[in-house]
Amino acid sequence: MATETTGHDWRSYEPLALSPxxxxxxxxxxxxxxxxxxxxxxxxxxxxxxxxxxxxxxxxEAILVTLLETATNDVASRAFAAAEEGGERPEQRLANVIEAVVLHMTHRVRMAALDSELRYLLPANRKHYAATRKKIERLLTGIIADGVRDKVFQVADVAETGRALLGMCQSVATWYREDGPLRPEKLAAKYVEIALSTVGTTKRPRKN
Structure with a gap:
């Protein structure tokens, strides 16, 4: 399965180099x-x-588009790097991708929250943004399909399960607060458990 990779540690978050x-x-x-x-x-x-x-x-709108592109490129690159690091084990790859997306939604909550402003974009800009998001959805569904094929996951509808898991992760940005009690790593671990239970696997990823 083809992936997009990056050279950085997908769990490491430094401040984004944004203009004033x-x-x-x-x-x-x-x-x-x-x-x-x-x-x-x-x-x-x-x-x-x-x-x-x-x-x-x-x-x-041009400012919003630039911010949205920055956010989606960041999370996409991290998700693909996380999947690659998972190797050949579908449960490890799924756990890594879910962790990567939730870490983005929490460490970059201000960027991730911009998703709710999509309704203000012109159709052409909205379509371009949706295409980048679709890459992550296809990555997730591909991993789930691999798990079903390898009899590691028990899923009746691969596509809907992928969309549901991605939607679950993206919703974090609607309620997460940087000054709240839940730390990003702890929340990501909880969502990994939920995702693995959703796909019906008894296997658990390696502890990093």
Whole structure:
């Protein structure tokens, strides 16, 4: 099964190298929502004029698109690296991918929460973003299909199970809080257990 790989440790999270405009826009979108954030507010946070901001981005949607692309490329690269690290064992690969996605949703919760703003994108931009997300869904369903083939997983509907598990992980960004009691690693471990139970496997991945 073909994978996309990266050279970094998919469990390691350093601050994203975002420009001041993207950094302040991300904070504004997270705090006020895309619709509730004015371009003037972003410019004020950055400390530039509105015309200066428009020099870099055509409009507010262009800023959102850039942030969404950054987020989806980050989680996709980590998911594929996690799957590759899992080797030939479907249960290990599934556990790694679920862990990678949940870690992204928690360590990058502000970026992940932007998913709820998709309704404000023009159709062409929404389609492009959906294509990147689809890569992760196909990765998950491929792993589940391998597990069913190898008689490691017991799943009646591979595609729906993959979508359900991905949706479960993505929903974390709607309620997770950076200052809350649950740490990313602990939550990821819980979701790995849920995912493995969902696919009906008795095998458990190696402890890292």
């Amino acid at each position: 405009i993207l950094t302040h826009a991300l904070d504004a979108f997270y705090e006020q929502g895309f619709h509730g954030t004015a371009v003037r507010d972003i410019a004020r946070r950055v400390g530039v004029t509105v015309p200066a901001l428009y020099y870099y981005y055509e409009n507010k």
